[in-house]
Amino acid sequence: xxxxxxxxxxxxxxxxxTPTPRMRQAMSEALxxxxxxxxxxxxxxxxxxxxxxxGFEAGLFMPSGTMTNQVAIAVHTQRGQEVICAExxxxxxxxxxxxxxxxxxxxxxxxxxxxxxxxEGVRRAIRRSIHQxxxxxxxxEDTHNKAGGTVLPLPVLAGVREVADQERLPLHxxxxxxxxxxxxxxxxxxxxxxxxxxxxxxxxxxxxxPVGSVLVGSCDFIGRAHRYRKMMGGGMRQAGILAxxxxxxxxxxxxxLPHDHRRARAxxxxxxxxxxxxxxxxxxxxxxxxxxxxxxxxxxxxxAEGLLANALDHDRVRFVLHHQISDELLSRAVQVIGxx
Ligand code: TLP
Numbered sequence: 001x002x003x004x005x006x007x008x009x010x011x012x013x014x015x016x017x018t019p020t021p022r023m024r025q026a027m028s029e030a031l032x033x034x035x036x037x038x039x040x041x042x043x044x045x046x047x048x049x050x051x052x053x054x055g056f057e058a059g060l061f062m063p064s065g066t067m068t069n070q071v072a073i074a075v076h077t078q079r080g081q082e083v084i085c086a087e088x089x090x091x092x093x094x095x096x097x098x099x100x101x102x103x104x105x106x107x108x109x110x111x112x113x114x115x116x117x118x119x120e121g122v123r124r125a126i127r128r129s130i131h132q133x134x135x136x137x138x139x140x141e142d143t144h145n146k147a148g149g150t151v152l153p154l155p156v157l158a159g160v161r162e163v164a165d166q167e168r169l170p171l172h173x174x175x176x177x178x179x180x181x182x183x184x185x186x187x188x189x190x191x192x193x194x195x196x197x198x199x200x201x202x203x204x205x206x207x208x209x210p211v212g213s214v215l216v217g218s219c220d221f222i223g224r225a226h227r228y229r230k231m232m233g234g235g236m237r238q239a240g241i242l243a244x245x246x247x248x249x250x251x252x253x254x255x256x257l258p259h260d261h262r263r264a265r266a267x268x269x270x271x272x273x274x275x276x277x278x279x280x281x282x283x284x285x286x287x288x289x290x291x292x293x294x295x296x297x298x299x300x301x302x303x304a305e306g307l308l309a310n311a312l313d314h315d316r317v318r319f320v321l322h323h324q325i326s327d328e329l330l331s332r333a334v335q336v337i338g339x340x
Contacts (some may be wrong), residue, residue, distance in 0.1 A: 002055050009333045011267075014216045014260075014286060014288070014322035019210045022252070030244035033183060034237050034279035035061070036119040036230070042240030046247050050201060050214040051251065054193035058222035061215045061243055062234045065090075065176045068200035068215040070098045073137060074228040075221055076170045081136030088146035090172055091139055095192075104234070105136060114282060115144025116152055119124030119159030126167055128161075138164050140244050141174040142181045142192060148279070149287030149320075151181045157195040164197075171195065176202040176213070180285040183257040197221070203246040206286055207253030212246045243324045253323070260286040260321040267319055270334040288319040307336040 010016045019027070032229050033039035047059035069091050073083060085091055091099060092107040099105050110121045118139070140160060142152040164171040165268045173196040175181075182189040193199045198217035203209035215225055229235065236242070261284075266282040267328035268290075277291040287292050292298050302309060310318045325333075 003319075008308065008327065009306055009329050009336075011319040011321065011325065011333065012310045014208075014320045015112045015204055016208045017208045017210075017322050017324050020208065020243050020248070023100045023209065023248045026244040026248050027241050029316050030240040032085050032238040032240035035239045036235040036237060040205065040238060040240040040243070041245040042247070045252070046243040047214060049247065049250060050127055051216045053189055054199055054201065054216050055058065055190035056193070056199070056216040056229075056294050057219045058218040060222050060225050060229060061236075061239060061246070062213050062215065062229055063211055063236065063242075065174070065202040065213040066095050066098065066198055067229065067232055067234050068213040069139075069174050069204075070095060071103055071225050071228040071232065071234075072198045072200055072215055072217075073099050073139070074103045075224045076172060077103055077105045077136035080133055081105045081181065082108040082127055082133045082157060084108050084122055086110060086115060086117045086141060086144065088112070088115070088144070089139065089141050089174065090145055091141070092174070092177075093146060106133065108135070112144070112147070112204050115147025116156055117160070119156065119163050120280070122160050123313070126163075126169070135167075135169060136170060137170050139172040139174060140196075141176075143177045143184075143285050143287075145176070145287070148282030148289045149177065149180065149285040150282055151184050152192075154185070154187070154191065161195040170197045170274075173198065173199045175199045177205050177285065179254050180206050180257050182260070183254060183283050184261060189254075203249045203253075206257055206322060207249035208256075209242075209246045209249035209253075211242045214246070257286065257325045259313040260325075263325060263327070264288050264319075264321045266331060267321065267333065270337055271319075274338045276337075286321040288321075290319070291315055292317045294325045302336055305336045307333050 051059040
């Protein structure tokens with residue numbers, strides 16, 4: 001059983017996947033309880049499994065990556081502070097100013113060529129003076145979406161953590177696609193997560209769950225996160241129905257990611273062959289950004305042939321691979337792109 005239209009090749013995002021038959025079965029059989037009372041056994045299992053995978057004490061299940069990031073910011077910061085983040089970070093660019101409206105904090109961007117900030121640049125961005133908004137948090141994004149799904153090298157993570165420790169600042173990871181980053185580097189996810197005080201991990205991106213994200217951290221941090229999740233309307237009651245699919249995603253999703261990465265590279269080469277410009281250096285995981293004149297018109301023309309991609313700018317198109325794009329569907333996409 002699949003909900004995906006057979007003639008539609010949807011590369012707009014890895015969020016578009018539909019639940020697999022195993023996910024649907026697990027959802028229908030899930031044991032549930034009221035999660036606001038922390039009594040949903042399937043949610044509790046998912047939270048602990050995500051925390052264990054990333055090497056943390058506790059986890060908290062929420063509907064979206066936006067919520068896990070924004071709850072983390074609320075716990076870590078005080079009103080009037082700044083959050084240091086790499087230029088183009090999702091927590092500011094695509095989270096609708098929530099850090100300002102919910103937590104009363106503002107971003108301070110640091111340069112991040114290819115999505116990778118320099119630890120010394122992070123240090124220089126820290127504000128302490130009485131005349132300035134003090135820094136409250138440093139937040140990194142791995143993989144970095146806007147830079148093309150690029151991976152942050154482990155020495156950079158260690159370097160930023162050193163700065164955070166020296167300056168006594170908390171360090172958060174928007175790890176929506178951090179399992180992709182781990183797969184690309186051939187390391188355990190905990191090797192990335194160990195550099196952070198909190199991590200937001202999305203189940204509904206490359207891992208393929210229909211809904212959900214888990215925030216992990218210390219017991220104390222997660223205890224405080226409960227209150228902000230409730231304030232945001234994230235108390236979902238019998239959420240085990242959703243967590244059941246999340247558990248399948250967490251257990252079965254990671255081994256599929258290297259195939260998405262291989263297909264992304266193949267797509268990038270096909271785009272170059274078709275005459276479009278792609279910075280192949282940035283194609284490190286499951287995303288391809290191409291420079292395409294009249295991007296929206298080109299995407300509309302491809303959509304008429306069943307190929308969906310995201311025009312993000314007047315000349316920039318994003319393609320994202322995911323587990324419901326087989327080699328066969330990729331070949332068809334390549335034909336459409338080549339005008340065949
Ligand atoms: N990203 C979505 C869109 O919002 C752009 C996508 O299609 O890529 N962090 C990162 C790095 C993300 O890419 C996203 C979603 C989120 C957080 C937010 O997750 P959700 O959509 O679950 O709120």
